[in-house]
Structures are given as structure tokens and as C-alpha cells.
Amino acid sequence: MxxxxxxxxxxxxxxxxxxxxxxxxxxxxxxxxxxxxxxxxxxxxxxxxxxxxxxxxxxxxxxxxxxxxxxxxxxxxxxxxxxxxxxxxxxxxxxxxxxxxxxxxxxxIYVGQPRDAGDFSKKEDGLFAMRAKAGEKAERIVAKKLHYSFGHSFPPELLDTPGHFEIRYDSTKKRRKPDRRCLVCGLTFEIKKRNRDHRFRVSHSDGRPFAAENKPDGWHAFVFPDMKPRFMSNRVIIDAITRGQFDPGSDEYDSWADVRPDAVAVSDPPHC
Ligand SMILES: [Zn+2]
Missing domain, CATH: 2.40.50.140 (Nucleic acid-binding proteins)
Structure with missing residues (x-):
């Protein structure tokens, strides 16, 4: 069933x-x-x-x-x-x-009235919860690693599971994106979760190039099927894209660059 x-x-x-x-x-x-x-x-x-x-x-x-x-x-x-x-x-x-x-x-856990949901109520809850909770889990894995191994500080909701998945019916309030920025030093990180492969895929297009959307002193964290984070500095990614060492791709929603593994290196992020 x-x-x-x-x-x-x-x-x-x-x-x-x-x-x-x-x-x-x-x-x-x-x-x-x-x-x-x-x-x-x-x-x-x-x-x-x-x-x-x-x-x-x-x-x-x-x-x-x-x-x-x-x-x-x-x-x-x-x-x-x-x-x-x-x-x-x-x-x-x-x-x-x-x-x-x-x-x-x-x-x-449902918050708000279904009649206020608009298009939202047409989504299948179990599938939506599975995908979104998986994203939240990956985010917390990365935040915890940055906290416990590298001393960075984040709001508690970025470190600990609330224990459930919340579906908000009130479409006027967007799901709040947690601040992925260290409260002390300001280090920013962006998560890329890959369920079935090990591609270093980042958002990139001619109209919105990676370098324009990501500061060089920020970091990306890639979470592959083993659920362990690999950190890569945005500077390393920017350099690889500038050199053309990536494979572009797109679908109806996104455009991306698969940065070639031999063009980049994963490394530890800085300590706080
Ligand atoms: Zn920090």
C-alpha cells in the first residue's frame, strides 16, 4: 500500500x-x-x-x-x-x-487550514516529506560537522531534528530557509545532496554564473549516498569553471555545472 x-x-x-x-x-x-x-x-x-x-x-x-x-x-x-x-x-x-x-x-504535523493551501494541497504529502526531510537531514549533517569538528556556531534548528516534518498549509508564509551562516565568523555554506551519484554539481548558467551567486570565501558541501559531507571552497569551484573544467547541463527548472573531479579538490573548511 x-x-x-x-x-x-x-x-x-x-x-x-x-x-x-x-x-x-x-x-x-x-x-x-x-x-x-x-x-x-x-x-x-x-x-x-x-x-x-x-x-x-x-x-x-x-x-x-x-x-x-x-x-x-x-x-x-x-x-x-x-x-x-x-x-x-x-x-x-x-x-x-x-x-x-x-x-x-x-x-x-500539519499547520494551518487545508483550504488555504492553494496548489500546495495537490502535492503528495508522503513524497514531499521524504524529499524535504532528506534535504533537512543532509543540512544538519553538514552543520553538525562544521560545529563539532571545526567549531562553527549555528542556530539550534540547523543542528537538531525537530523530530517530525512540518507541512504548512498557509501558502502566504514560505518555508523559512535556515540561515546557513556561522553566527560567529560568518562562514557560509551551501548544501548539494546527491542521492545516486558522486557528481560535484553546482548551480550555474550564462545568466546566473556561479561566481556571481557565490562568494569565493564561502563553501559548498556535497552529501553523497553515504551521507558524509565533502567540503569544497567556492574559490576552487570558481577557478575550475573559469578554466572550463566542467560539464554543463540543464532541465526545465535548473541549469548546472558538473565540475570535473580531476579539476577540483575537497578539503577541510577553516576552523572558526
Ligand atoms: Zn565560524
Whole structure:
């Protein structure tokens, strides 16, 4: 089953409280379980949640679908979820001391009235939450690395997960982009998340060249499928583009430059 509010409603599945998870008699929807640990073993993914003394379990390669886009259970965990997040899930009766899952997703909190949403309400919530939360996670991975390894300071919302994903229906207020600037030294960073490859892809076009949009003393951080950041100074990227050592590309939304790996070097950002 896909996760959409409509699909969950159509299935008329019983919703049970987290405390009743260990005594299910059929499939059930359970909301607001707090993820505190996970374990990968022999093709299985076990999730440990607060207040339950047995793990939730699902095959690592189990394909979950959100808004028509498939993702394996283990990739969803890696890309989207952070320790302390609340998850919702479709669970089945206990088997051999584990609670089998067929689906789980980041808990979504809605703010505002759906009637105020405009075009927004046409988006598929589960897919939107998956993509946007993955971006937030990548951003926090980078901010944490800059904080704990290099001494930079950021507002708390850039370092810690709020534990859920928020969907705002009031279209008048745009999602606030957190300030990606060190509160002490002013170092700026921009995140580029790559889910399936290792390209050093930056925004660039003839009309909006990289060098005009990015100061040379700022930094880019590339987060590849292993979810570890690689830092590169904007100066290095500007020099590579100036020398023509990049492959341009575009689609209907964006134009970019794939900077050639042999033309640039990743390096540690400066300490604060
Ligand atoms: Zn700093």
C-alpha cells in the first residue's frame, strides 16, 4: 500500500496506540513512535522505538512507495530519518519477538487550514516529506560537522531534528530557509545532496554564473549516498569553471555545472 492520507483512510485500518503494539491481532496504523536506535542484520532492518521492548522489523530492501516514487526501507532510514524522529507505521501482529512492518514514514504535523493551501494541497504529502526531510537531514549533517569538528556556531534548528516534518498549509508564509551562516565568523555554506551519484554539481548558467551567486570565501558541501559531507571552497569551484573544467547541463527548472573531479579538490573548511 502506498502511503497517502487517502490510501490509509481507504484501507480503514485500525489505529492503535504505541502501548498496544505488542498485542495486535491484524494490521494496524501506529503513529508517533520515537526512533531511538536501529540495527542492520542479515538483510533485516530493526528499529528500536521509545517505550517498546521489542524491535520493529522490515526487510532492508523492502520497497516503500510514496507518491509513485519507490525507496527501499534502508534508504529511507539513511536519507530521511534522524535519531529522535517520530515515525508512523503500518504494523502486523508480533512474530518471534519482533513487530513486522510493511511501511514507515516520518511523522507529519500539519499547520494551518487545508483550504488555504492553494496548489500546495495537490502535492503528495508522503513524497514531499521524504524529499524535504532528506534535504533537512543532509543540512544538519553538514552543520553538525562544521560545529563539532571545526567549531562553527549555528542556530539550534540547523543542528537538531525537530523530530517530525512540518507541512504548512498557509501558502502566504514560505518555508523559512535556515540561515546557513556561522553566527560567529560568518562562514557560509551551501548544501548539494546527491542521492545516486558522486557528481560535484553546482548551480550555474550564462545568466546566473556561479561566481556571481557565490562568494569565493564561502563553501559548498556535497552529501553523497553515504551521507558524509565533502567540503569544497567556492574559490576552487570558481577557478575550475573559469578554466572550463566542467560539464554543463540543464532541465526545465535548473541549469548546472558538473565540475570535473580531476579539476577540483575537497578539503577541510577553516576552523572558526
Ligand atoms: Zn565560524
Amino acid at each position: 502506498e502511503y497517502t492520507p487517502a490510501a490509509v483512510a481507504a484501507a480503514a485500518m485500525q489505529q492503535v496506540a504505541p502501548a498496544d503494539l505488542h498485542r495486535l491481532t491484524g494490521p494496524a496504523l501506529v503513529r508517533r513512535l520515537r526512533l531511538i536506535a536501529f540495527h542492520l542484520d542479515d538483510g533485516w532492518l530493526d528499529l528500536t522505538v521509545d517505550g517498546l521492548d521489542m524491535p520493529l522489523t522490515i526487510r532492508q530492501d523492502h520497497r516503500m512507495v510514496f507518491g509513485g516514487e519507490g525507496i527501499s526501507a534502508v534508504d529511507y532510514l539513511r536519507r530521511v530519518l534522524e535519531r529522535g524522529d517520530l515515525i508512523d507505521c503500518i504494523a502486523a501482529p508480533t512474530e518471534a519477538g519482533r513487530v513486522p512492518l510493511s511501511l514507515f514514514w516520518i511523522h507529519i
